[in-house]
Amino acid sequence: MNAPALETRGLACRFGGLIATDNVSLNLAPGARHALIGPNGAGKTTLVNLLTGMVKPTSGQVLLQGEDVTALSAHARVRRGLSRTFQINQLFPDMTPAEQLCLAVGERLGEGGNWRGIAGADRAMASEVEDLLRRFDLMSVMDQPTRQLAYGRQRLLEIALALASRPRVLLLDEPAAGVPEGERADILAALAALPADVTILLIEHDMDLVFRFAQRISVLVAGRMLMEGSPAEVAADSRVREVYLGADAHG
Amino acid sequence: MSGEAARISAHLTRRARWGAGEIAFWIGLVALIFVAPSRALLINEILIAGLFALSLDLILGYAGIISLGHAAFFGVGAYGAAILASHGINDPIVGLVIASLIAGLVGLASAPLVLRGSDLTRLMVTLGICLMLGELANKNSWATGGADGLSLELTPIFHLFPIGFTGQRNAALYSLAVLFLLFALARRIVQSPFGLSLRGLRENRLRAGALGISAPRRLIAIYALAAVYAGAAGALVAQTTQIVSLDVFDFHRSADALLMLIIGGTGFLYGGIIGAALFIAIKDGLSTATPEYWEFWIGLLLVALVLAGRERIGARIAGLLPRRARGSAA
Numbered sequence: 001m002n003a004p005a006l007e008t009r010g011l012a013c014r015f016g017g018l019i020a021t022d023n024v025s026l027n028l029a030p031g032a033r034h035a036l037i038g039p040n041g042a043g044k045t046t047l048v049n050l051l052t053g054m055v056k057p058t059s060g061q062v063l064l065q066g067e068d069v070t071a072l073s074a075h076a077r078v079r080r081g082l083s084r085t086f087q088i089n090q091l092f093p094d095m096t097p098a099e100q101l102c103l104a105v106g107e108r109l110g111e112g113g114n115w116r117g118i119a120g121a122d123r124a125m126a127s128e129v130e131d132l133l134r135r136f137d138l139m140s141v142m143d144q145p146t147r148q149l150a151y152g153r154q155r156l157l158e159i160a161l162a163l164a165s166r167p168r169v170l171l172l173d174e175p176a177a178g179v180p181e182g183e184r185a186d187i188l189a190a191l192a193a194l195p196a197d198v199t200i201l202l203i204e205h206d207m208d209l210v211f212r213f214a215q216r217i218s219v220l221v222a223g224r225m226l227m228e229g230s231p232a233e234v235a236a237d238s239r240v241r242e243v244y245l246g247a248d249a250h251g
Numbered sequence: 252m253s254g255e256a257a258r259i260s261a262h263l264t265r266r267a268r269w270g271a272g273e274i275a276f277w278i279g280l281v282a283l284i285f286v287a288p289s290r291a292l293l294i295n296e297i298l299i300a301g302l303f304a305l306s307l308d309l310i311l312g313y314a315g316i317i318s319l320g321h322a323a324f325f326g327v328g329a330y331g332a333a334i335l336a337s338h339g340i341n342d343p344i345v346g347l348v349i350a351s352l353i354a355g356l357v358g359l360a361s362a363p364l365v366l367r368g369s370d371l372t373r374l375m376v377t378l379g380i381c382l383m384l385g386e387l388a389n390k391n392s393w394a395t396g397g398a399d400g401l402s403l404e405l406t407p408i409f410h411l412f413p414i415g416f417t418g419q420r421n422a423a424l425y426s427l428a429v430l431f432l433l434f435a436l437a438r439r440i441v442q443s444p445f446g447l448s449l450r451g452l453r454e455n456r457l458r459a460g461a462l463g464i465s466a467p468r469r470l471i472a473i474y475a476l477a478a479v480y481a482g483a484a485g486a487l488v489a490q491t492t493q494i495v496s497l498d499v500f501d502f503h504r505s506a507d508a509l510l511m512l513i514i515g516g517t518g519f520l521y522g523g524i525i526g527a528a529l530f531i532a533i534k535d536g537l538s539t540a541t542p543e544y545w546e547f548w549i550g551l552l553l554v555a556l557v558l559a560g561r562e563r564i565g566a567r568i569a570g571l572l573p574r575r576a577r578g579s580a581a
Binding site: 052073074075078079083084086090091092093094095096098099100102103104106107108111112113114115116117118119120121122123125126127129130133139142143161162164165 | 257263439440443446451460
């Protein structure tokens with residue numbers, strides 16, 4: 001029996017009188033493709049912040065591969081194998097894609113405190129950066145300032161950076177948000193090609209993407225877990241239809 | 252496959268190689284001291300101010316830490332060198348190294364205070380620490396000479412080359428050697444994985460954290476290193492002028508270094524040296540031409556520089572140059 005890759009137990013978070021997360025229990029098996037959906041204001045962002053350690057829960061636990069990480073800081077959780085992407089690009093605009101991937105890989109290798117070597121001189125480092133650039137089709141723009149890249153490319157770099165940390169669990173926060181129609185296929189292909197052993201939690205508005213990608217779906221409404229099931233079960237659930245898909249259909 | 256990796260590596264390390272322009276820059280500085288020995292005093296002043304501005308660039312340009320009290324470390328270095336000399340440590344190089352390290356320790360001790368809070372609190376904390384150290388130097392006149400200051404008796408460098416008023420050219424060469432060594436070290440450090448992580452922290456703190464970078468330790472390290480550099484600049488001033496007084500802690504010193512960086516540009520190491528040269532040359536020129544109003548013109552220049560932007564002014568000037576001159580400059 002393997003421990004779940006990511007688990008929450010009775011996670012709750014209150015901001016004053018507001019209950020943003022209410023007794024949420026999640027359980028992601030290793031290698032899972034799990035989606036988290038819910039209408040605006042359901043508490044998806046708060047839940048991501050609780051998982052990554054940016055916000056401390058009022059009560060409950062977060063477990064990473066069976067270990068309680070609730071007390072750990074955000075960067076300590078990254079080192080334990082929990083990475084994330086951001087809904088709004090969080091890149092290094094004045095670095096090139098190669099430079100920021102070199103930074104991300106260097107941090108994973110614990111090289112960030114090294115002041116004697118030269119960043120990127122190492123062959124193993126260069127070939128790992130190469131691998132990431134190829135995987136996300138960024139090779140042709142590897143030496144251009146990131147701020148000049150097309151939005152779709154920046155979105156791919158956002159995922160590449162998270163993957164450079166070699167996460168066991170990857171949280172994707174609306175990876176296709178704002179991507180123009182013509183570049184969406186690249187994002188979908190990149191998501192489909194993510195390593196199978198990495199456990200993925202996809203937070204997404206786009207139902208088309210969710211139903212194509214996820215094997216399991218959790219529905220969050222008003223901070224509570226409404227239900228969890230296979231895509232077919234979720235699609236058939238009348239409560240989900242009512243609070244989410246129904247509301248969507250009516251505009 | 253290995254071809255692509257080599258290309259990536261070449262791109263990542265492209266700034267680590269010394270360019271022909273850079274080598275010419277340093278040879279030019281050496282030549283300048285020999286060509287214009289009568290201006291050695293002014294050149295020395297520029298070199299030391301350049302080192303001080305370089306020190307500020309390490310924290311401002313690379314780590315994004317803003318300071319209005321960087322003279323604190325300059326002052327500690329200057330008094331450190333003077334007090335060591337008055338206690339029988341008369342070798343300039345030994346004095347310089349110890350004084351710089353003392354400034355670094357002060358930097359290390361004050362870094363945690365400086366790194367908390369916002370930019371505004373940072374401005375106030377750095378300013379406050381500098382004021383406190385200045386007042387400590389004033390009150391403890393048994394060690395510092397108080398308002399009278401301290402004069403230094405030093406042995407010649409390598410027991411051969413006297414520095415100070417009898418050896419102004421030697422003094423300028425000494426300052427240049429120290430500036431070059433510290434510059435080369437800084438250049439290496441900013442190219443290192445540590446330097447890259449500082450750039451990451453400056454450009455996007457949120458993402459840097461999401462890559463697992465813990466900011467405080469990195470920032471404390473660079474802050475302490477910058478304090479060592481500022482201390483070295485202070486020690487050089489004390490040693491080459493052979494006197495140190497309370498003005499080493501003056502607010503205008505911190506502010507001038509910031510102005511030099513704004514003139515020369517932050518985040519590329521040469522900005523501090525170029526800015527120091529321009530600032531001191533302009534100040535020197537203006538104060539000769541209009542002794543009473545030179546600060547007015549400096550002020551006007553700064554307002555123009557900040558509002559119009561250095562890049563745009565540079566482009567405008569480049570546009571005025573004849574085409575051929577532009578081609579050979581590039």
